[in-house]
Amino acid sequence: MSEFFHMGGYAFYVWTAYGMAFAILLINVVVPIVRRQRLLRDLRRMKSRKTP
Amino acid sequence: MSPTQRQRLMVVVLLTVGIGIAATLTLLAFQKNLLYFVTPTQIKSGELPQQRQFRVGGLVVEGTVQREGVKVQFDLTDTANSVTVVYSGILPDLFREGQGIVANGKLTDTGVFEASEVLAKHDENYMPPEVSEALETAKNMRNKFKGHPK
Amino acid sequence: MTAFTTIFRRDIKLALRHRSELINPLAFFVIVVSLFPLGLSADSRTLLQLAPAVLWISALLATMLSLESIFRSDYEDGSLEQLVLSDHPLFLIVLGKVTAHWCTTGLLLTLMSPALAISLAFPPQNLDILVWTLLLGTPTLSLIGSIGVALTVGLRRGGILLALLILPLYIPILIFGASAVDMSIDGLDVAGQLYLLAALFVLSLTLAPFATSAALRVTLE
């Protein structure tokens, strides 16, 4: 197993690359979710201001 | 034809003519010898001014690599001519005999290329080592069979 | 055609009345080029190595800094919406404005470049290639630049954004222009590069005015 993580001496390069990929993909998923929350909150606030 | 239609037609004609001229010029350009690359042959023929930095590309000649600490000397060939390159520094992992490399530097008075940077180009083949070995043996077998032992 | 000549003459007249705007890009060009010998070294061999790139990059930056003048003042005083509403084809008006811009910046930069080149130890026998590349390249810079200005003219702080939009598009011109000059110093044939610069010029001449017109109609909303 440690041999696997060692990556034939290229551990730093390989794992940094995979780590970056994971981070960037994750950001791409999180951003729309955060936007969803914020948008729904704003819209609700706007509607409630309008109705009463 | 209404003025609007005439104007549209004019625009279409202009666009076609313009793009046509641009395409013709591009084709003319590619007929000229656009690919300017420095090969050992060009260095040998003395076309290049000395003391100007440029890059030279070629294959590392097998059996010419001599290491002295961090200093490396090897011959670079384009199969017709070759030039000697000296370089001090760390070589990339892919640097090996027979490999294509690009060296950036200057030509000295003695005709030796003094590189300040050596880059290795990796080829576009990806395979496991066993496959590579198998291919190599197959090639040797074939060569032997043809009567050209390596 | 009246639209083209009327606008061209109007803009030339405006530039001549606005001396400082006419001189600023030229002064910028001179100063940037003269910074290099001061910052690097006065060694003529080093200078010659860098001369093609220095001249081309300085000309490119000088053009870019003057781009806003194509539409900015017309936008601010309301002339631009009048031009967009005129019944002449907008791309002819745009072409008139861009031509005037080139005559007051790119053309003058080109005419000045030999003197500056000599100061960078540039071999006199290669000056014609330098002038040719600039003559073919600077109008392309103005044409492509006009798209960027048209897109950013409605924004209060469009300056840096304009650079971000335009500089990536300038790279092919810079590459062909500078490398043609560079290779001519080495005594190589550069007809290929000149053809490519001409091709880029013709292509942008045919397409850029339409893109600029479309951009103006969008940003004036």
Add this chain to the structure above:
Amino acid sequence: MRLFRFFHRFASPREFFRIAGSMIPWLAATTLLLLLIGLYLGLFVAPPDYQQGESYRIMFIHVPSAWMSLFVYMVMAGTAAIGLIWRIKLAHVIAMSSAPIGASFTFLALVTGSLWGKPMWGAWWVWDARLTSELILLFLYLGVMALYAAFEERRTAQRAAGILAIVGVINVPIIHYSVMWWNTLHQGPTVTKFDAPSIHPSMLAPLLIMSVAFMLFYAVVLLMRARWEVLDQEQRSNWVDDYLEQLSP
């Protein structure tokens, strides 16, 4: 004809919001599955390369993201053109939602390329044709995003940034070839071997699976982004009110 009708319905904001919402979970599940298979095959099953050893495994994320960076740009410019010509709001939404995703793929391709280049070529960065044009592609994406963000009026922003994306698409090949040509100034074709690039099936499989996974990932994130953009844009419509009420009774 049925296909046309489907697209026509799909282009109405309300239907898009509904259909996209029902598609996302399925697409997301498939993406995750393919990613896991691809990673397993790429990291555990595929053998090391004969020349580059283990380091070549960066390829399984580098190559798909480089492909996607171009693909997303084409989608962005294409939908921007559709939006400008036929005045379809949804097309603009898709174009502008694609920009940040494309930019992140481009960035990923550059970073992983750099991490691969250091051990293999001996440099973090070389001004090689591929690298340089990828970098310029990133600048084009950033330009589109910056221009989109600069306008307060959404409609103006979408159309202005759309024009820039289309201008960029004409320039992408020009930039690519100019940079390639500029680079070959210094290195002759004698260096690169022009035999057909060959890749062993055990390495090709994870590469292709990862590529499909990236493509689906793009689809998922695009739909997510576009959905909330549509909801924001259509906030005055009645169906948005209905949707909000349905969410919080």
Add this chain to the structure above:
Amino acid sequence: MEAVQGARGDRVLFSSLSFNLSRGQLLHITGPNGSGKTTLLRILCGLLTPLEGMVRWHGHDIRSSASTHRRECTYIGHRDGLKAELTALENLQVNARMSGCHDTKVINDSLRLLGLWDYQDLLVGHLSAGQRRRLALGRLLVKRAILWILDEPFTAIDIDGRDIIEAQLISHLQGDGIVVLTSHQALSRPQLRERCVTVSLQ
């Protein structure tokens, strides 16, 4: 013009607005600041595309018959559209040439009519705001379009100037022209008021 909806930002300024104008009519658009008067004018002259609905000219959508509409329409916005570095005469000459008028007599007559004859060689940057406004309205006289769209034509203009402009409006209407204008002041001349339709925006 039918069922037009205009918006600035995410705020809808007006919706389902529709009206019809025929030759010889004047449309006076009123409304408080920020009610969308300028937006409406810009939609009418084709600078702005409405969010919904369309503007028709001679029965055709102005987006598809843009060149006819542009030829037959003059718009004077709240910005004058004059170059400060050119003289009054040069400005008017450029405007005239851009609208297809090459007659020096027309240009000279317009300058006299607007009371700018003595100032024709002065740079526009040196003219007063009222004089600039007059010069901007000079476009109307050199182009002779059917439809005049005027955004606050009377700002910064003195009583004399107002008289001159109103007289021009009357003769334009009598010659079967159409005028659309915004103004905070009521129109003073009875000839204008009897041809006037008012639309007020909230």
